[in-house]
Amino acid sequence: MSRVGKEPIEVPAGVSVVVDGSTVNVTGSMGSLSQALLPGIKLTQADNIITISRDSDEAVYRSNHGLMRSLVNNMVEGVSRGFSKKLEINGVGYRVAMDGANLRFSLGFSHDVNFSVPEGITANIEQNTVTIKGISKQQVGQIAAEIRSLKKPEPYKGKGIKYVGEHIIRKSGKSGKDKAA
Numbered sequence: 001m002s003r004v005g006k007e008p009i010e011v012p013a014g015v016s017v018v019v020d021g022s023t024v025n026v027t028g029s030m031g032s033l034s035q036a037l038l039p040g041i042k043l044t045q046a047d048n049i050i051t052i053s054r055d056s057d058e059a060v061y062r063s064n065h066g067l068m069r070s071l072v073n074n075m076v077e078g079v080s081r082g083f084s085k086k087l088e089i090n091g092v093g094y095r096v097a098m099d100g101a102n103l104r105f106s107l108g109f110s111h112d113v114n115f116s117v118p119e120g121i122t123a124n125i126e127q128n129t130v131t132i133k134g135i136s137k138q139q140v141g142q143i144a145a146e147i148r149s150l151k152k153p154e155p156y157k158g159k160g161i162k163y164v165g166e167h168i169i170r171k172s173g174k175s176g177k178d179k180a181a
Contacts, residue, residue, distance in 0.1 A: 005065035009050040009073050012080050017050060017072075019043050024072060028079030031120070031135045035071050038064040043072065050076075078135040085144035089128045091159035094151070096125055103130070107151040108159075115147060129164065 011017055015028040024043060025034045037043060040055040041064055052069040054061045077083075089096055095106040103123055105113040117123050121134040121143050130147065134140045144163070153160035155171045162168060 003066070005052050005054070005062075005069045007069065009052075009069065009076060011045075011048045011050060011076055013048075015076055015080050017045055017076065019045070024075070026072070026075040026079050028076075030079050030082050033075045033079060033136060035075060038068050041065060041068045043068075074137045078137055082133055082135050083137045083140045084131055084133040085140055086164040087130045087132070087144060087147055087161055088164050089130070089161050090153065091151075091157075094128075094159065096128075096130055098123070098125060103147070105150060107161075113150055115150065118143065 012028075015026065018025045018027075019037075022037045023034050024037060025032065040061045042053045042055070044051050044053065050072065052065060052072065054065040074083075089105075089107075091108065093106060093108060097104050099114065101117055103115040103117060103125075105115065107113055118139070120136065121132060121139060124131040124133070132140055132144050132147070134143075148161050148163065151160045153162045153166075153168045155169060156173055158168050158170060
């Protein structure tokens with residue numbers, strides 16, 4: 001039995017889960033999400049508890065069992081509480097500003113970098129920190145990764161965009177600069 005897949009999912013008050021054929025629809029106070037059920041996986045709901053089960057013990061069904069449980073759990077958590085990721089911008093002259101619904105980054109290039117924020121995602125800026133919020137964990141993580149990839153942190157001075165709490169391994173730089181030639 002999958003250790004992840006066998007765990008039940010508790011549905012908080014105000015969240016409704018509806019299985020319509022081979023899709024799961026989850027609706028809560030923050031919005032609604034839907035996900036197709038993977039083949040060989042069944043979802044049963046009793047009161048406020050959801051359990052995920054599989055048809056057989058083949059390897060593909062065992063791996064899909066835990067995956068489907070995680071996806072449904074993330075949907076339930078997303079529509080009730082939401083997800084967020086924080087990114088920190090480090091570097092002299094590196095800035096971010098809101099340009100309507102888009103983000104405009106100054107990252108040391110000869111031009112500003114414009115990043116369009118998709119629908120369903122909100123971006124908040126506080127000094128040098130960008131907070132990405134949304135109900136889909138996959139979408140929030142993807143948008144945060146795309147913003148980070150605009151200017152990854154470099155190992156010598158740590159300049160660039162990094163996640164809050166991320167540790168950048170620093171390099172010492174040139175080691176023979178004090179020697180006389």
